[in-house]
Amino acid sequence: MSDPMAHRLIADLIDRVGEAAGAAAVRVDAAHEFEVAAGAGAVEVVALMETVVRIAQGLQADAVADLDARRRDFTGPSIDERELSRSLFAEIGLARQVSATAGETTYRLARDLADHPEAHAQLRDGVVNQSVVAAVCRETVFLDPARRAEVDAELSPYLAGLGPMRASAAARRLVLDKDPHAAFERTVRARQERHLRLRPELDAMATLSVYGPAAALTAAWQRLDDEASARRSDGDPRTIAQITCDLATEALSGAAVAPDGSTAIGVEVGVLMRPETLLGADDASADLQGYGPIPGELARQLASGERSWLRRFFTRPDGHRLETVDPRRRRFPAGVARMVRAADALCERPWCECRAREIDHTTPYARGGETTIDNAAGTCRADNLVKESRGWRVEQDPVGLRTWKTPTGHRYASRHGTGPAGAGASSPSAEMSMAVMSNGSVMEDRLRHLLTVARR
Incomplete structure (x- = not known):
């Protein structure tokens, strides 16, 4: 026509x-x-x-x-x-x-x-x-x-x-x-419309921006600037810009910032990495949840803090997929939601780069979709509602490729987690996510040796 x-x-x-x-x-x-x-x-x-x-x-x-x-x-x-x-x-x-x-x-x-x-x-x-x-x-x-x-x-x-x-x-x-x-x-x-926004930058850095009433933010900026200027005058070797940034980071995170800009994070910050990278057997890149790829050496630093701990996702023998959960359940358990976000923290709809805040069924539960990891999808709130709207449908083929079909009949393939952009954290053995963990032990040294030998 x-x-x-x-x-x-x-x-x-x-x-x-x-x-x-x-x-x-x-x-x-x-x-x-x-x-x-x-x-x-x-x-x-x-x-x-x-x-x-x-x-x-x-x-x-x-x-x-x-x-x-x-x-x-x-x-x-x-x-x-x-x-x-x-x-x-x-x-x-x-x-x-x-x-x-x-x-x-x-x-x-x-x-x-x-x-x-x-x-x-x-x-x-x-x-x-x-x-x-x-x-x-x-x-x-x-x-x-x-x-x-x-x-x-x-x-x-x-x-x-x-x-x-x-x-x-x-x-x-x-x-x-x-x-x-x-x-x-x-x-x-x-x-x-006030909001807070995090934007990843180069070299494992990020920009946190606040959009709010000018009077309140001007007052906050002035307070930080005055304190930074006072500390600089008292002999602090950092620049005023560095001090201002560190003061804001301390106020928002509750953790002290060292003179070199590093922070002892006391809350869970997910890092997805190979066991070999964690234990120092190689330097493959890792993924910091909410940011993206980071150097393996930096990931190990995050894993060596005194207040950190380790979380492991157990996978199937192929090393890429989490073990399935009860398919009859209506809601996904917290562990599955963590795994989906660890694999890709962004919405799975093609070209959407909002955070995956909703974990739901690719094939809707009402249409027979099972509560399994293969049928779990991470989307932003808006797109989770959109895919349930009139004329919309999300289909998944046997190899996991998801296709979004719109009311006008157009089809768009979702390729999150595939190819170079999503392959950095996968490993043939297991996927590991941690905020941080204790320093190396005899057991970890032994595990590092066994992994090195197994990979040869």
Whole structure:
């Protein structure tokens, strides 16, 4: 069956990109010889590709708006709005190969652009980038559609010369002029979105960011900065930045930070590693739960603290799968949930990088799915609800490959825990997870020797 709207958007994309490419080619040919030698042609191609991205993003918003309208017509008014939204966010995320949260951002921008027709037109034409129009839409979110259209008309002539920060500030001034009360509503809404976020960085480091009310966080920062400055003045050899970081870490973890930045963690921090790595027979990488691969030597340091302990997951003879549990149980026991999170702490839905907070059945229990490790899946809360929504289904083949099927019939394979990204912690013998353990004993020395001999 043909889809006229989809064909129109595809044809529009081809026409607009073709025109932009033709204009760029003309500019390349018109450049002087010395400009070409300096790289003028390459610059034109860079600019062209940016224009192509902007055009595609503008038309993508049209496609998202069309998807929204069609899905609502298809499902009818009886469907719960939250279920419909989750389904749309997830499907857009899968189509873009990003998380459902990113899919929601794309969806909301498409909805907002309906009230900013001139900004949307400039995005389709490649005149402004998506960050600029998104900044304007965020600032006008509490205005009624008529006033949003007024802001759009007044601001659009200047957007091409603005970056996201200046566009946001300009839109905010117009919003305050048209509806001062909207500024207060913005602060109320923003406080409801406060959160804490952990982002892995290079070299076994991470960034912990706090999004909260500016007054409270400014006060917290000032307190840490004052204490760091005082300690520095008293002769602390660390820099103020290092002291500030260490003070914050101590306050949040409850553990003292050594001058070199190391911390004696007194709570369970899961590390997945080979027994040989644990006992020093090799230096294969390990996995720190919530972070990812870390050097084997660092994993052993984490395993040598005085307040640490060892947890072992017993596996089947193949060394890769946990022994099965009672298949008749409705809920997975805590040990299985630990194992699933140890194998991959992220949501199993393709391209979702949220934490796996829900451990549930791949084949639902209500449809005969058994409570076994092979049927256990770790997902974020949103995707656990999505896979139970109308038109969604998750299928698993005999080798464990899971496929997500969407209401539009698209299929996406879930490959978490396979290939180079997920193979670092697996071993032919057993998988081990620990927060930390005591220093080596005679028994451990003997086990290390036996493992070394067995591997030769």
